Amino acid sequence: MKEPIYITGAGIVSAIGLNKAEVLDSLRQHRTGIGPLQYLQSEHTELPVGEVKLSNEKMKSILKISESIPPTRTSLMGIMALNEALNEAGIVPSSTQCIGFVSGTTVGGMDMTEQHYLDFFEKNDFDHFITSHDCGACTQTIADYFGHFSYITSISTACSSAANAIILGAELIESGELDIVIVGGSESLTKYHLNGFNTLMILDHEQCRPFDATRSGLNLGEGAAYLILEKASSAKHRKAKAIGRLSGYGNACDAFHQTASSQNGEGAFRAMNKALQSAGLQTNDIQYINAHGTGTTNNDMSESIAIKRLFGDILPPISSTKSYTGHTTSASGSIEAVICLLAMIYQFLPTNLNWKYPMPEGIVPNMNDYSNTELKHVLCNSFGFGGNDSSLLLSKPVNG
Amino acid sequence: MNEAILELKRQIIEVLNLEDISPEDIDENAPLFGGGLGLDSIDALELIVLMEKNYGIKLQDPAEGKAVFKSVAVMANYIEKNRTK
Amino acid sequence: MNRQRVYIQATTQISIQSPLNENWMQNPIQYERPFIRSIEPNFRDFISPIEARRIGRLQKRALTTSLTVIHQSKVEHPDAIITGTGLGCIENTELFLKDMCSQGEYLLKPTPFIQSTHNTISSLIAIYTQTHNYNVTYSHRNISFECALYDAMLQFRLQKINSALVGSHDELTPSWYELLKKVGYSGNPSAEASVSFMLTTERNNSWCELGGIKILHQPSIEILKLSLGKLLTDNGLNLSDIDAVITGINGNQATDLPTIQIYKQLFGQIPLLHYKHLFGDSYSASGLGLYSAACCLKYQFVPSTLYYMETEDQIDNPQNIMFFGQSDYKDYSLILLKSSCGK
Numbered sequence: 001m002k003e004p005i006y007i008t009g010a011g012i013v014s015a016i017g018l019n020k021a022e023v024l025d026s027l028r029q030h031r032t033g034i035g036p037l038q039y040l041q042s043e044h045t046e047l048p049v050g051e052v053k054l055s056n057e058k059m060k061s062i063l064k065i066s067e068s069i070p071p072t073r074t075s076l077m078g079i080m081a082l083n084e085a086l087n088e089a090g091i092v093p094s095s096t097q098c099i100g101f102v103s104g105t106t107v108g109g110m111d112m113t114e115q116h117y118l119d120f121f122e123k124n125d126f127d128h129f130i131t132s133h134d135c136g137a138c139t140q141t142i143a144d145y146f147g148h149f150s151y152i153t154s155i156s157t158a159c160s161s162a163a164n165a166i167i168l169g170a171e172l173i174e175s176g177e178l179d180i181v182i183v184g185g186s187e188s189l190t191k192y193h194l195n196g197f198n199t200l201m202i203l204d205h206e207q208c209r210p211f212d213a214t215r216s217g218l219n220l221g222e223g224a225a226y227l228i229l230e231k232a233s234s235a236k237h238r239k240a241k242a243i244g245r246l247s248g249y250g251n252a253c254d255a256f257h258q259t260a261s262s263q264n265g266e267g268a269f270r271a272m273n274k275a276l277q278s279a280g281l282q283t284n285d286i287q288y289i290n291a292h293g294t295g296t297t298n299n300d301m302s303e304s305i306a307i308k309r310l311f312g313d314i315l316p317p318i319s320s321t322k323s324y325t326g327h328t329t330s331a332s333g334s335i336e337a338v339i340c341l342l343a344m345i346y347q348f349l350p351t352n353l354n355w356k357y358p359m360p361e362g363i364v365p366n367m368n369d370y371s372n373t374e375l376k377h378v379l380c381n382s383f384g385f386g387g388n389d390s391s392l393l394l395s396k397p398v399n400g
Numbered sequence: 401m402n403e404a405i406l407e408l409k410r411q412i413i414e415v416l417n418l419e420d421i422s423p424e425d426i427d428e429n430a431p432l433f434g435g436g437l438g439l440d441s442i443d444a445l446e447l448i449v450l451m452e453k454n455y456g457i458k459l460q461d462p463a464e465g466k467a468v469f470k471s472v473a474v475m476a477n478y479i480e481k482n483r484t485k
Numbered sequence: 486m487n488r489q490r491v492y493i494q495a496t497t498q499i500s501i502q503s504p505l506n507e508n509w510m511q512n513p514i515q516y517e518r519p520f521i522r523s524i525e526p527n528f529r530d531f532i533s534p535i536e537a538r539r540i541g542r543l544q545k546r547a548l549t550t551s552l553t554v555i556h557q558s559k560v561e562h563p564d565a566i567i568t569g570t571g572l573g574c575i576e577n578t579e580l581f582l583k584d585m586c587s588q589g590e591y592l593l594k595p596t597p598f599i600q601s602t603h604n605t606i607s608s609l610i611a612i613y614t615q616t617h618n619y620n621v622t623y624s625h626r627n628i629s630f631e632c633a634l635y636d637a638m639l640q641f642r643l644q645k646i647n648s649a650l651v652g653s654h655d656e657l658t659p660s661w662y663e664l665l666k667k668v669g670y671s672g673n674p675s676a677e678a679s680v681s682f683m684l685t686t687e688r689n690n691s692w693c694e695l696g697g698i699k700i701l702h703q704p705s706i707e708i709l710k711l712s713l714g715k716l717l718t719d720n721g722l723n724l725s726d727i728d729a730v731i732t733g734i735n736g737n738q739a740t741d742l743p744t745i746q747i748y749k750q751l752f753g754q755i756p757l758l759h760y761k762h763l764f765g766d767s768y769s770a771s772g773l774g775l776y777s778a779a780c781c782l783k784y785q786f787v788p789s790t791l792y793y794m795e796t797e798d799q800i801d802n803p804q805n806i807m808f809f810g811q812s813d814y815k816d817y818s819l820i821l822l823k824s825s826c827g828k
């Protein structure tokens with residue numbers, strides 16, 4: 001039997017809290033983090049968003065980052081979340097240990113690029129942001145804050161980036177390359193993708209309503225979350241406490257359209273199915289699904305169909321926590337994985353806010369905090385543009 | 401060919417980047433979507449931008465566009481009635 | 486453990502050398518300009534105009550090299566499609582960005598945005614070939630390609646896949662070139678690259694064997710030596726079995742000298758090859774480096790243009806070539822290619 005992969009630490013920064021305790025409280029109090037634009041300087045003030053409630057300046061001061069190095073918002077949020085995860089796991093990255101770092105992002109340093117793009121050609125004051133533009137630069141900045149990692153890389157598969165970072169981390173451990181890999185993603189809100197999604201006409205002007213018949217799009221969010229994946233024997237050796245287990249995962253491609261999901265949810269179906277198979281579990285072993293559930297007409301229909309295809313008539317409780325955090329794009333995979341861990345640790349079901357009317361053929365999301373059965377295994381879905389669909393299977397640390 | 405229809409065809413070819421297609425190749429009465437041009441939902445979004453940019457017509461959502469983009473002739477007729485510039 | 490052996494079943498490129506062939510080995514094109522864009526084949530042979538209408542330039546190149554290796558290897562639906570791209574689709578990114586920064590946040594067009602995300606390359610290949618399997622994109626500066634290749638190798642080793650389409654794709658616009666030049670990131674020359682590799686477990690008709698890959702972040706020289714040693718022993722080789730080392734030195738003394746120093750510490754007197762003087766530099770240049778080495782093993786000769794020192798002895802029938810890459814003296818990569826000709 002293959003050695004289990006434990007999660008020995010987790011950190012999160014999102015619109016509903018700057019750490020796990022705050023996020024937990026918001027989820028249990030049914031308090032959304034979605035509201036009017038506060039930090040991002042955009043003309044689209046009509047669009048509700050899930051912003052992290054801190055300015056870049058404030059984050060820099062919390063992290064004691066000197067003024068002379070201006071990191072991008074994506075890096076700042078990433079550092080905050082990683083800090084929490086490392087503290088919980090009791091890890092200080094150093095050259096004496098082989099620790100990997102895999103981070104997902106798509107906009108990378110775009111938050112700064114878009115503020116200075118025209119200046120880049122005229123002035124020299126903002127040259128630093130030319131070098132901090134790309135995805136890899138963000139990951140490097142986060143890594144450099146903490147110390148030494150033996151392998152670092154960045155994954156960019158749009159809204160499933162962090163989920164795929166988690167999958168790579170598992171494969172690095174399974175293949176014996178590394179014992180500890182820090183995985184997740186970070187993505188700040190930018191005018192760039194706010195406008196990009198707006199041109200696709202998939203942003204709701206009200207609070208998003210995943211799986212509701214009246215849903216009319218998503219609300220963008222931002223944030224970061226990281227998990228410490230660790231080989232069971234390494235965790236045991238370090239006497240580190242496992243807060244969860246990554247028991248399965250699946251990556252598949254919908255191969256249908258650059259932005260739309262297929263009618264039959266093929267990619268989503270395959271990703272979830274692979275996750276179950278790799279964990280050696282059946283559909284009736286799953287007590288909760290954290291859906292991708294963006295709130296767009298297309299996703300929620302396609303995902304409903306995929307879930308029904310796999311689970312048949314008996315569905316576990318399902319909810320989309322994007323009604324709390326907004327759609328945190330590249331970070332959503334790890335943000336929602338942390339939410340799933342919290343659900344298992346504290347034994348509650350995250351609810352789906354703003355749901356009223358069932359959609360034809362759609363799933364009926366969970367509206368109740370209390371679970372009748374113990375949460376042992378949960379599925380967490382992340383689907384990206386281009387049909388980059390991934391599903392994670394998270395479990396309580398100990399089998400049975 | 402009616403000048404307005406010809407102009408609209410030229411604009412459609414340009415915004416949708418329809419290489420190799422000339423205005424004569426597009427039958428103004430044939431369906432724009434689900435027909436020979438092979439257009440999809442993203443093309444509809446591009447046409448919505450075209451409507452606002454060139455004619456000052458604001459369509460609220462793609463569903464509204466469906467009726468308007470039935471054919472080039474229907475589109476031209478809609479523009480004639482609703483244009484603000 | 487019985488190691489799964491992995492072979493390069495097909496590879497091809499679109500770069501500043503003649504596209505989709507190995508003409509550069511006999512007749513390399515020489516340039517005197519600091520920034521050169523790729524020579525493009527006729528995309529119509531691969532992509533119909535109606536399909537091409539919403540496919541960016543980089544995607545067209547990537548799709549063309551991918552379809553070529555798919556055709557050559559007869560692997561229609563690879564078990565994995567993995568792409569490395571450092572900057573992603575920068576041309577469309579800049580189109581959307583320029584419009585947004587200069588005309589404001591209204592009346593922006595969706596197409597450049599859709600085409601600008603890094604993962605459109607891998608997903609487009611999947612859509613085109615109707616491949617529902619594993620699909621991932623790496624975007625990590627100069628080692629994006631190595632990361633993609635590493636992922637594929639992990640999965641071969643875990644016996645999860647039997648084939649993988651691995652690509653290395655980057656484009657560069659004149660405006661972004663100006664920005665890179667400004668911050669000292671430009672190459673000598675700066676160029677573009679699209680390279681595709683079809684990896685399979687089938688030895689027959691392969692170009693060469695992929696012996697293994699190591700990527701190290703901020704390693705000490707001792708760690709580098711250990712990793713090199715491990716890579717060699719895993720393949721039953723000694724350092725003296727390596728016929729040549731190919732590196733990404735690019736004629737810039739400031740960065741070349743430290744690289745050569747490390748090369749000497751690791752490899753001693755093993756002949757040094759270079760490729761960026763032919764293919765230029767880009768975030769995806771390492772893909773072309775590995776491609777060049779694969780060409781040498783397939784055709785069993787090393788073109789004289791690849792020798793770094795003109796005085797180097799001719800290498801006859803090369804058997805093992807090591808790719809040695811470094812990026813900003815932070816990330817190092819070692820990739821071993823072995824001949825699959827003969828026994």
